[in-house]
Amino acid sequence: MKVDWDHLQFFLVLARTKTLTNAARIIGVEHSTVARRI
Numbered sequence: 132m133k134v135d136w137d138h139l140q141f142f143l144v145l146a147r148t149k150t151l152t153n154a155a156r157i158i159g160v161e162h163s164t165v166a167r168r169i
Contacts (some may be wrong), residue, residue: 142169 145154155162
């Protein structure tokens with residue numbers, strides 16, 4: 132299985148912030164992008 136490091140970053144930020152909106156704000160993308168990549 133190929134690991135996509137960008138997706139891992141999204142997952143880790145989401146785990147720390149607990150919400151899609153906060154994770155998206157930190158990463159600099161829309162919350163729908165975070166949801167799609169998780």
